[in-house]
């Protein structure tokens with residue numbers, strides 16, 4: 468039986484990658500901000516139209532470091548959503564901060580900006596919203612709230628690489644944005660990530676944080692960790708970036724094929740295209756609400772046919788065991804997110820998914 472997973476990593480031709488890494492056999496320079504790292508950083512700054520990009524070995528450490536770089540007081544509160552990958556919440560908690568969970572809106576599943584203000588206390592230091600599924604948060608409303616209450620905004624943009632709002636890349640909102648370049652994301656460097664931001668002063672801080680605080684052979688100015696992107700990762704990124712437009716174009720066709728089968732079916736809710744947003748077709752979430760079968764039944768049926776969908780995002784991060792003792796946890800505090808988590812399934816989507824396979828997946832769902 469043909470197996471179809473929820474995603475499949477984009478890769479350049481084997482020969483293209485070999486050509487890119489050939490120079491590493493000449494230089495024997497494998498990591499520590501080598502030529503591929505510098506090239507990828509510059510190309511991303513250009514591609515994203517962003518003043519600064521700092522590369523990381525993965526997206527999680529990028530998020531953890533940029534939150535740390537803001538130097539919030541111990542125990543400060545950070546408003547975020549539970550409808551995300553655990554990494555978002557972990558990055559807040561691992562910095563000694565308290566996540567305060569805001570509900571999501573029922574249209575695009577991003578943070579409900581109208582509910583943020585009621586959660587602000589004198590301890591609130593920041594908002595960490597998530598452009599979930601590549602859907603853009605209400606960046607304008609969030610910016611206005613942040614300004615009014617003097618809060619930092621750090622976007623988890625792990626899903627939103629190459630997404631634009633009114634022609635501006637998702638990298639350019641808030642104080643900083645984090646991208647993940649994990650193998651499962653729209654653009655990958657095998658594992659990898661980046662922080663994007665406008666503030667010149669943050670460049671040195673993040674570079675210290677990702678490389679032990681070492682400034683020279685005899686100088687260590689900061690107690691940093693190690694989160695550098697290596698040359699093989701960066702080379703994969705340089706190659707994948709060349710083909711990104713084509714890959715996103717192919718994802719678009721897959722998305723359109725799904726819509727042609729599932730749009731308007733009673734009991735099935737799809738994420739509508741957002742106004743003024745150029746999408747990246749990263750995920751295809753379907754909400755089953757009053758459909759002839761439950762989300763779990765459809766998940767099982769697809770599994771029987773060799774098709775792996777994912778219950779993204781179930782459970783919510785505010786109901787994981789590791790947060791049982793957190794006073795702000797509890798899915799009852801975020802009812803819209805809890806409703807979605809019980810009913811959503813992300814169906815397979817990737818550039819090379821055959822349209823006939825989409826037909827077959829939809830046939831199984833609809834049967």
Ligand SMILES: *Cc1c(COP(=O)(O)O)cnc(C)c1O
Pocket residue numbers: 525526527528551552554555597623625626646647648649658659660
């Ligand atoms: C993938 C992901 C991360 C973490 O990125 P890694 O590169 O896997 O460390 C963080 N947040 C969200 C929403 C993600 O999907």
